Every structure is written in C-alpha cells, then in structure tokens.
Amino acid sequence: MDTGKAIGIIVNNPEFADVRSLEGVAPTKNRTVFTIAVPTTAGTAAEATINYVITDVEKKRKFVCVDVNDIPDVAIVDPDMMSSMPKGLTASTGMDALTHAIEGYTTKAAWELADCLNLKAIELIAKNLRGAVQNEDAGREGMALGQFVTGMAFSNVGLGIAHSMAHTLGAVYDTPHGVACAMMLPIVMEYNAECTSEKFKDIAEAMGVDTTGMDQAAYRQAAIDAVRKLSVDVGIPTKLEALREEDLDFLAESAFADACCPGNPRETCVEDLKNLFRKLM
Numbered sequence: 001m002d003t004g005k006a007i008g009i010i011v012n013n014p015e016f017a018d019v020r021s022l023e024g025v026a027p028t029k030n031r032t033v034f035t036i037a038v039p040t041t042a043g044t045a046a047e048a049t050i051n052y053v054i055t056d057v058e059k060k061r062k063f064v065c066v067d068v069n070d071i072p073d074v075a076i077v078d079p080d081m082m083s084s085m086p087k088g089l090t091a092s093t094g095m096d097a098l099t100h101a102i103e104g105y106t107t108k109a110a111w112e113l114a115d116c117l118n119l120k121a122i123e124l125i126a127k128n129l130r131g132a133v134q135n136e137d138a139g140r141e142g143m144a145l146g147q148f149v150t151g152m153a154f155s156n157v158g159l160g161i162a163h164s165m166a167h168t169l170g171a172v173y174d175t176p177h178g179v180a181c182a183m184m185l186p187i188v189m190e191y192n193a194e195c196t197s198e199k200f201k202d203i204a205e206a207m208g209v210d211t212t213g214m215d216q217a218a219y220r221q222a223a224i225d226a227v228r229k230l231s232v233d234v235g236i237p238t239k240l241e242a243l244r245e246e247d248l249d250f251l252a253e254s255a256f257a258d259a260c261c262p263g264n265p266r267e268t269c270v271e272d273l274k275n276l277f278r279k280l281m
C-alpha cells in the first residue's frame with residue numbers, strides 16, 4: 001500500500017520523481033491518482049493514513065513521507081482478506097497497530113478526539129489479537145477494526161520513538177516492522193512513563209487491568225507489563241540477535257533524524273536512543 005501511495009503521488013506530481021524528495025512533509029500540489037486501498041494485514045492502517053514509508057536501500061534507512069494528498073479515496077477493510085496471514089505475521093502486524101495506538105495516545109500532539117479513537121483501539125487490540133493469531137473470526141474482525149480505528153487517530157497526531165527506532169531496525173537488519181515495534185514498545189514506554197501524566201492508567205484499564213488502589217508507579221508498571229505479556233503471548237521475541245554494538249551510533253543517529261522522533265512525549269537525544277537500542281541485546 002505504501003509503495004502504491006508513493007507511485008500515485010509521483011504520477012500526479014512528476015517533479016517529485018525521486019521518491020527521496022518526498023521525505024517529511026512533502027509540498028505536493030496535486031492529489032494522488034484515484035486509489036482503492038485493500039489491506040491484507042491488520043497493522044499499518046496505511047489505507048487510512050496520511051503517511052507512507054519507503055526504504056532507501058542505498059543509505060540503509062527508511063523514511064516517512066507525510067502528505068494529505070496521499071490518503072486513499074476508498075478503503076476496503078475486510079477481515080477475510082487477512083485470514084490467510086500466518087500466526088507470526090498476524091502477531092507482528094497486530095503489535096504494530098498496538099504501537100500506533102499507544103504512541104498516538106501519548107504523543108505530544110494528542111488531543112481528545114484522537115484519544116477516544118486510540119483508547120478504543122487499545123481495547124480492541126488487547127481483546128482480539130490473541131484470537132486473531134488463532135485465526136478465530138471474532139479476533140480477525142476485532143483486529144481489522146482496531147488497526148483502522150487507530151489509523152484514523154495516529155494519522156492526525158503522530159507517533160514517537162518506538163516508531164523511529166523500528167524504522168531504523170527495519171532498514172538496517174530487515175527486521176519486520178511489527179516485530180521491531182513490538183520489541184521497542186515496552187522499552188520506550190518505560191523511558192517515556194514520567195512524561196505521560198495519567199495516560200498509562202487509561203492504557204492499563206483499556207488492556208483489561210483493574211487499577212483500583214494503584215498509585216502512579218503501580219499503574220504505569222501495570223500498563224507496561226500488560227503490553228509485555230501480550231507480546232510474549234503472541235510469540236514476539238524480546239531480543240534482537242542481529243544487533244551489534246558497532247552499529248549503535250548509526251542506529252541512534254538515524255532514529256533521531258526520523259520524522260516520528262519530535263512527537264515523542266519525552267525529549268530525547270542520540271545517547272538515550274543508543275541506550276534504548278542496547279536493551280534489545
């Protein structure tokens with residue numbers, strides 16, 4: 001879908017023939033070609049979002065293009081299209097959607113309308129991802145809906161450094177996007193917790209935790225634990241074997257330059273990002 005979005009933009013805006021010129025907020029003049037987007041995974045919500053992500057294989061980086069002209073005219077979100085996904089792909093793409101919802105709920109630009117959608121999406125994903133991985137109809141339906149609901153929200157408010165770091169891991173080690181998001185999400189939640197006021201209480205509750213009597217430290221930990229448990233339950237690894245100490249400078253600098261980085265609720269720096277990557281080793 002992202003490749004299709006880039007091609008559609010370039011067809012109608014040929015002055016951007018080098019896709020690299022579209023990185024960040026792209027000043028295109030014309031809408032894309034008429035586009036019908038049909039997701040076959042329940043994760044990216046690219047059928048609804050303002051973004052597309054392209055890999056620059058020469059420079060070993062993935063970059064995000066942000067452009068209102070690229071939103072598809074029609075989205076056909078049908079869980080039947082997703083039913084052929086194997087377990088691992090269902091799990092990783094579903095964790096991508098959870099990362100959108102949690103990063104979108106806590107990002108700097110978050111506001112009430114997007115919050116409603118992101119919280120509902122967290123609830124839908126927490127309730128349905130395990131069932132989807134078992135290829136149950138209700139689980140597939142809940143995930144098709146959940147990923148789309150957060151797509152409508154995060155597309156308007158942005159994300160955070162779990163995505164910056166996931167883009168970098170995808171470009172350097174070819175780590176599937178959802179696996180990279182799932183591995184980074186609890187690590188980044190721990191790092192961001194102090195800048196999220198009471199939002200982790202809402203996240204914990206949306207994930208089914210009873211937070212009655214919990215103080216701030218306890219509900220923040222409960223939200224992180226619930227994310228870790230879901231990730232482990234659906235079979236996502238917690239360590240990245242490919243990661244090398246000598247790659248950390250490039251990884252951290254690349255993640256710091258990523259378009260999702262400024263939206264992170266906690267101000268970050270290259271050194272902090274290096275330490276966060278190190279937690280995957």
Ligand SMILES: NC(=O)c1ccc[n+]([C@@H]2O[C@H](COP(=O)([O-])OP(=O)(O)OC[C@H]3O[C@@H](n4cnc5c(N)ncnc54)[C@H](O)[C@@H]3O)[C@@H](O)[C@H]2O)c1
Pocket residue numbers: 001002040041043044045046049050051052053062081082083084085086089093096177178
């Ligand atoms: N546009 C956005 O807003 C946005 C948001 C998040 C991620 N992304 C980007 O999306 C990309 C990842 O997309 P994805 O997670 O959908 O995976 P994908 O499109 O890369 O597909 C992964 C693999 O699964 C296969 N596959 C897809 N659907 C299948 C099905 N129903 N049955 C069996 N196999 C199937 C594909 O052929 C491919 O080999 C990354 O580049 C990521 O950065 C974009």
Ligand SMILES: [Fe+2]
Pocket residue numbers: 044096097099100163177181
């Ligand atoms: Fe994503």
